[in-house]
Amino acid sequence: MITLNDVHKKYSSTVAIGPVTLQIPTGGITALVGPNGAGKSTMLTMVGRLLGIDSGTIEVAGYDVATTNSKDLAKIVSILRQENHFVTRLTVRQLVGFGRYPHSKGRLTKDDEAIISRSIDFLDLGELEGRYLDELSGGQRQRAYVAMVLAQDTDTVLLDEPLNNLDMKHSVVMMSHLKRAAEELNRTIVIVLHDINFAGHYADYICAMKNGQVVEFGTPERIMNDEILTNVFETPISVIDGPKGPLAVYY
Template sequence: MTEAGAGEGSAPGIVLRGVEKAYAGRHVLGPIDLTLERGGVTALIGPNGAGKSTMLTIIGRLLEADSGRVEVGGLDVRTAKSKDLARVVSILKQENHFMARLTVRQLVTFGRFPHSAGRLTETDQRAIHAAIAFLDLAGLEERFIDELSGGQRQRAFVAMVLAQDTDFVLLDEPLTGLDMRHAVSMMGQVRAAADALGKTVVLVIHDVNFAAAYADRIVALAEGRVVASGTPDEIITSEVLERVFETPVDVVERDGRRVAIYYRP
């Protein structure tokens, strides 16, 4: 199993050293020492309250750690200029609320703000078009966001993040509210963003079987700490999952993939 903190490649990835966070005196994360190498898909799993979203939002600088250091692509998240960081890492929060009534294209255009500051160039237009096409939204780009289904709306928000054209993409529970068919489609597009576009994708996900099927690496958290980090074969085991979720888990193999089965004892 890969140790937390191992696996640095030649190009900088995501590095957390001594990262901690507390809310109102309640310790919720850390200390975290972890290195995620560049490339592929990393899934953060764990029970509710494990610190997954907190860690992700700290990496994306939407939340400041109480202590420790975070680097993304060689940039210190705490001290980097906002414009510089926004060209390296993009993040999709779990809940997104836009007060204005926007079309899909207008929403995706927001992803170009770090590059254009509102003055779109031909390069920006190409990036917007590419993100819309990549998420299969070409026929919906003039539709208003509030007119879309849950799956279409989620794809539009992911397109906005991809239009930002960063090397590192952070997704906080992108499957929230999606049925099985749309969840499978979304994970396929997440996988394609890593493989076809060369993105480094880190996502928080509750379904460990989706993590097993689509991720290259899985980081399991519990009570604000990293319990295990490694490949799906290393993490999707009864021993690790029962330790993380504190519930009985059977793991079986189907078509060469590990599948976790939860049951009540």
């Protein structure tokens, strides 16, 4: 469980996040949605301790992210940011191997190698594991990054727009991999999504943000609703019954 208690972060007199008080339940996928500049990514990076907070507390699985030792937190929560560009030239397998660092400190054991192999296979990267990252397509590279945070073997996984720059097919593949990771590997996955329909279909909970505040939190059934979505995104949205559940139409 992730608990945010009165979290506040101030950038300038007009731009601020919070106060946010929120509980994200254990298990399943929680999608953070909202218009640009709502503070979704900022909130995610604060939970992942990449960014400090001004006041309030954030706890992941009972550990305060501001005071818990960073190397212990690395075994509890992992975060993947939107833009990943490494100067180092790595193969897929070497990259995923870095995910084991909190456990192995760079000395990979047989168990570490087995976990790396399973993470790679879990994301269907077996054939590509010897390839260098700069030889992969955007979708494959994104999957390699996700394999790395899965190999970190943390109960909580935070992903900042993993569907960014992916086409429809790769977005669907990525979301079904994440859904399987949540169910089969029992992970709690918090994910920033831009497409409300992906959130409506794959997420177990949707957290809607606007102007640095959490405005709605609930199951997709509750959030996928004309009135709530129109209010959150500030553009007329109507939800219709699609062949696979509710579908938001916004154009």
